[in-house]
Amino acid sequence: MVHVPDIASQQRIASILSAYDDLIENNRRRIQLLEEAARLLYREWFIHLRFPGHEHAAINDGVPEGWEKKTLGDVAPLNYGKALKQDDRVSGPFPVYGSSGIVGTHVKALVPGPTIIVGRKGNVGSVYRSSEDCHPIDTVYYIDSSRCSFHLYYALQHMSFINTDVAVPGLNRNFAHSRSILIPEQKIYRLFEDTVAPMHLQIDLLCKENVALTQARDLLLPRLMNGEIAV
Structure with a gap:
């Protein structure tokens, strides 16, 4: 009852x-x-x-x-996230990031914080910052904590990641690395x-x-x- x-x-x-x-x-x-x-x-x-x-x-x-002006590849190379299917996630203290932001949690982190996450597939060019350890999945890139800064975080938000030379939506890493950033x-x-x-x-x-x-x-x-x- x-x-x-x-x-x-x-x-x-x-x-x-x-x-x-x-x-x-x-x-x-x-x-x-x-x-x-x-x-x-x-x-x-x-x-x-x-x-x-x-x-x-x-x-x-x-x-x-x-x-000076530098390329993103020189300042902060992008690393590939790692696949973590929803069925394989175990709810835990670490946020899981996709191209739309936090998509769940997991018991293990892939990278230490702080890190910056950049959308690779789906929401291309989206930018997020995690101050804590997290798991970026394979729809995003991430930047090593040693390269992260608030200046970089906001610079990425003003960066154009649209590549008109490709038919398939997605952020090519070489193209992203060629983008200019003012230091x-x-x-x-x-x-x-x-x-x-x-x-x-x-x-x-x-x-x-x-x-x-x-x-x-x-x-x-x-x-x-x-x-x-x-x-």
Whole structure:
């Protein structure tokens, strides 16, 4: 026999669960604002070249003095993810990344964090950052943690990965490696990293809090519904 709470109890249960949902949604909005703030800062400094001290910087062929253009292959080579079918995954602490983002979890990680994930098939050119160990599957590339930076993460988001020379959708690694990336001089690079790092620390904390809130809400619901916890 299935226990169905009376209407008044159902309303109280809904109110309790709504409080969790409101906290989760508020955290999501805060994450979006932090990410947008970091993107805008990157755009201001490295796209529009209005970085600190730009008024006094000499520009040669569109590149500030002391900066240089390099290829992605030279800066951060792309590595192939490894296949991990859904039936082979065992739910665990490590996120599994596909070209659409996190697609599940697993008990083992393939790469240490932080890492940057780039969509290879499906959502071609999508870019994600994982601060924790994770498993990128075979629809994506990943970048070794030793090569990762916040500057690179946002540079990749502004990079064109569309190859019009091929008929089959997918990101060719050689083509991706040929893409150009503007590398700032060390002082500006370090200033950007130091400015954005606290934003991403807050993002990581909010993401972890949302995971905990979601787990707590999902555990609470059946206990509220069967009367194990009085409302």
